[in-house]
Amino acid sequence: MNLLEIENLSISFGGVKAVDDVSFVVEEGSVYAIIGPNGAGKSTIFNLLSRFYEPLSGQLNFAGNDLLELRAKDIARLGIARTFQNLELFEHASVLQNLLVGRHVHNSQSWWRQVLFTSSVIEAELEHRRKVEEVIDFLELAHYRNQMISGLPYGVRKKIELARALCIEPKLLLLDEPSSGLNPEETEEMGFWIEDIRRDLNMTVVLIEHDMSLVAEVSDRVLAIVDGKVVTEGDHTFVQSHPEVVSAYLGDVQ
Amino acid sequence: MRILFKTNYKQDLNLAKHGGHRFWYGLLILVLFAAPLILGGYYIGEATRILIYAMAGLGLMVLTGFTGQVSLGHAAFLAIGAYTNAWFLAQGFSSFVALPMAALLSMIGGLLVAIPAARMSGIYLAIATLAFAIIVEDFAGHLNSITGGNRGMMVDVPTLFGYQIWESWELYLFVLSILVVATLAVLNILRSPLGRAMIAVRDSEVSSQALGVNPMKIKVFAFTVSAAITGLAGAFLAHYMSFLTPQIFGILLSIQLLLMIVLGGLGTVHGVFFGAVLIGVLETGISIAKDTLPSSIGGLPGIEPFVFGVILISVIVFEPTGIYGRWIKIRSYMEFFPIYRRKSFKRQRTYLKTERLR
Numbered sequence A: 001m002n003l004l005e006i007e008n009l010s011i012s013f014g015g016v017k018a019v020d021d022v023s024f025v026v027e028e029g030s031v032y033a034i035i036g037p038n039g040a041g042k043s044t045i046f047n048l049l050s051r052f053y054e055p056l057s058g059q060l061n062f063a064g065n066d067l068l069e070l071r072a073k074d075i076a077r078l079g080i081a082r083t084f085q086n087l088e089l090f091e092h093a094s095v096l097q098n099l100l101v102g103r104h105v106h107n108s109q110s111w112w113r114q115v116l117f118t119s120s121v122i123e124a125e126l127e128h129r130r131k132v133e134e135v136i137d138f139l140e141l142a143h144y145r146n147q148m149i150s151g152l153p154y155g156v157r158k159k160i161e162l163a164r165a166l167c168i169e170p171k172l173l174l175l176d177e178p179s180s181g182l183n184p185e186e187t188e189e190m191g192f193w194i195e196d197i198r199r200d201l202n203m204t205v206v207l208i209e210h211d212m213s214l215v216a217e218v219s220d221r222v223l224a225i226v227d228g229k230v231v232t233e234g235d236h237t238f239v240q241s242h243p244e245v246v247s248a249y250l251g252d253v254q
Numbered sequence B: 001m002r003i004l005f006k007t008n009y010k011q012d013l014n015l016a017k018h019g020g021h022r023f024w025y026g027l028l029i030l031v032l033f034a035a036p037l038i039l040g041g042y043y044i045g046e047a048t049r050i051l052i053y054a055m056a057g058l059g060l061m062v063l064t065g066f067t068g069q070v071s072l073g074h075a076a077f078l079a080i081g082a083y084t085n086a087w088f089l090a091q092g093f094s095s096f097v098a099l100p101m102a103a104l105l106s107m108i109g110g111l112l113v114a115i116p117a118a119r120m121s122g123i124y125l126a127i128a129t130l131a132f133a134i135i136v137e138d139f140a141g142h143l144n145s146i147t148g149g150n151r152g153m154m155v156d157v158p159t160l161f162g163y164q165i166w167e168s169w170e171l172y173l174f175v176l177s178i179l180v181v182a183t184l185a186v187l188n189i190l191r192s193p194l195g196r197a198m199i200a201v202r203d204s205e206v207s208s209q210a211l212g213v214n215p216m217k218i219k220v221f222a223f224t225v226s227a228a229i230t231g232l233a234g235a236f237l238a239h240y241m242s243f244l245t246p247q248i249f250g251i252l253l254s255i256q257l258l259l260m261i262v263l264g265g266l267g268t269v270h271g272v273f274f275g276a277v278l279i280g281v282l283e284t285g286i287s288i289a290k291d292t293l294p295s296s297i298g299g300l301p302g303i304e305p306f307v308f309g310v311i312l313i314s315v316i317v318f319e320p321t322g323i324y325g326r327w328i329k330i331r332s333y334m335e336f337f338p339i340y341r342r343k344s345f346k347r348q349r350t351y352l353k354t355e356r357l358r
Helices: A041-049 A072-078 A095-102 A111-116 A119-138 A156-168 A185-200 A211-216 A236-241 A245-250 B019-038 B041-066 B074-090 B095-117 B122-142 B168-190 B193-203 B205-210 B217-243 B253-262 B269-292 B304-318 B322-335
Strands: A002-013 A018-028 A031-035 A057-062 A080-082 A172-176 A204-208 A221-226 A229-234
Touching: A002 A041, A002 A204, A018 A031, A018 A041, A018 A204, A018 A221, A018 A229, A031 A041, A031 A185, A031 A211, A041 A080, A041 A204, A041 A221, A057 A211, A072 A080, A072 B205, A080 A156, A095 A156, A095 B193, A111 A119, A111 B168, A111 B193, A119 A156, A119 B322, A156 A172, A156 A185, A185 A204, A185 A211, A211 A236, A221 A236, A221 A245, A229 A236, A229 A245, A229 B041, A229 B074, A236 A245, B019 B168, B019 B205, B041 B074, B041 B168, B041 B193, B041 B253, B041 B269, B074 B095, B074 B122, B074 B217, B074 B253, B095 B122, B095 B217, B122 B253, B168 B217, B168 B269, B193 B205, B193 B217, B205 B217, B253 B269, B253 B304, B253 B322, B269 B304, B269 B322
Parallel strands: A031 A204, A031 A221, A080 A172, A172 A204
Antiparallel strands: A002 A018, A002 A057, A221 A229
């Protein structure tokens, strides 16, 4: 079954067609990778899915919902979580607080109950905490639980952003360059986690990635885009050997 | 050095995390409530002023420190609270009506500002709130029938259950009790999902949206709560002043409030109180110094803004985290005594640059 269906998606910034007539479908329970050189429009697709940008034309369907009818703040509630290429953590809050914000979509307490901190709020908070602790165990973040983000190294922050997205308990996880800025060991670890997320947490994953070994390791299907246009789609060996992909990355043979 | 042994997630929800907290904060509240037994009338009056500043600062901290929305116009909410309170008392209502009305009208004012202001950020927001403050000040000057215009208006003493609060120590205790309640309410907000959403909006609006937080709603909420608390502070300021003129609520008061929370430490509840004490004590100190210094120095105009300016610049340069930040450093120095390293508080590289206040 298709979880995510994107049809004829286009957006332009000024004269630049950042995403040009892109269509693809992501099957439920699969790992789908998007590759392409810098400026190809990969992150723009994510930002369109998050509804940060308004597309020029096209259809975005997620599990029977038309995303174009929703606003950015409603996307998480549907079960779509994402990470950011340049990390968008809450710097002046602790790791625990960051992860608890991930539980925001599951909060149903009215504001006056929260001001009075009634027993129902306490119950809900404890439940959120238990869920967050599960994610902390899963990603082995216990050591950092009470530290401020602003004092943590980049690799750990990357993991925390993934953890925060998992706290939403999403159906679809959008990872924007999960391995950028990580060393080879951390990248390998990230690969294992993506597999675990798909297998143990039953989430569908779409990732943008430059590291071809990671793409080869985790992805079921690969989409290559260059200058906003789809070049090819298929499994990773097929896409990687496609002449247009090769020329986009390495340049033409003289 | 204290090592907390946690056995339950509930421990992290408690306001007082351990026996030390319970003891020291309990002692502080006890001393504050017992202060009228020790201090004379003049100092109780000064202490009342500090408490009123703290209440107004608490309101501003919710908005600026925790939600990241700069307001250069909080004097407007003080004015709305002050005049509402005074008007209702003048009509013969008791403080039971006048105080909630002061908070409510301020809240409505906050809501009116928030609806356009939630779409703005940074310098534009500062200008918009500044404009709002000027409009309110002007209104207070022209609404002769309600505010007495520029001639000013007398404020009746607060009444509770038909009892009139004349003594300064009675007003002090009244302000203190309301301040304790307001502080608890803010602390509750901060440890619940709303408070986390506020911090999320402050630190990264984009990712807060991606996590399902509605930044508009959170900002409007912060504006409303902030205005309500500041309005209450305004109501008490009216009693402290006992005579209201629109000039009290000028731009300088707004700036002073902002100064206070920055000096105390942005984004902390402790910072509000440190800042209020510092500003309050400084004001008293300067006015005493003016009287004792030779008139060639003491009589110079603009000493107060000068001293505040110097302090603000030195805090920004030497301790951007404010007095509370410095206090945390001193405390950890003592806790870890022989092994404390200055580097443990060294600022890490930030990996992203988005528009934010802290």
